[in-house]
Amino acid sequence: MWRVVVVMVWVLRRLGVQEAGGIFTEKTQRHLHEAEAVEVFSLGGANAGDGPFHNAPILGSAVITSKRMRKRLLNRILLANRYNIGGFLCLGAEYGVRVRSSGTIIDLTFCFDCHKVWVKGTEKYDDCGSTVGFPITLLNTILKKAGVPLPPRQPH
Secondary structure (H helix, E strand, O other), rough: OOOHHHHHHHHHHHHOOOOOOOOOOHHHHHHHOOOOOOOOOOEEOHHOOOEEEOOOOOEEEEEEEHHHHHHHHHHHHHHHHHOOOOOOOOOOOOOEEEEOOEEEEEEEEEEEEOOOOEEEOOEEEEEEEEEOOHHHHHHHHHHHHOOOOOOOOOOO
């Protein structure tokens, strides 16, 4: 299904009907392409209190040890960002992804309901972008396989 959405967005862009909104900076894209380690977090929502993952409580996490799975997830995240349809400026914090690349650690916090992803990192690294739901099934698969509870639905 997500492949159909990619084709539709691509066609709309080629026709000039829809412009890209919220594409990651080249620096963020480079970090994702060159990732050496990835950890996926199930989050309890940013509005749920002062949690350890950018104010969101962590319900559990899973380290991705397979290089193939790591590349698959990060490519899906980049694809979801590239073919996004824009997003809202709220944050439900459903999923988190921590990426270590070239000595830099960046944290991506996703709210798929609002189509937003916030990127924070070491040395005041700051970026944000829009996303679509392509990575959700893969994120859920990774978390379920590790026995981590999935994030609860966030009321918006």
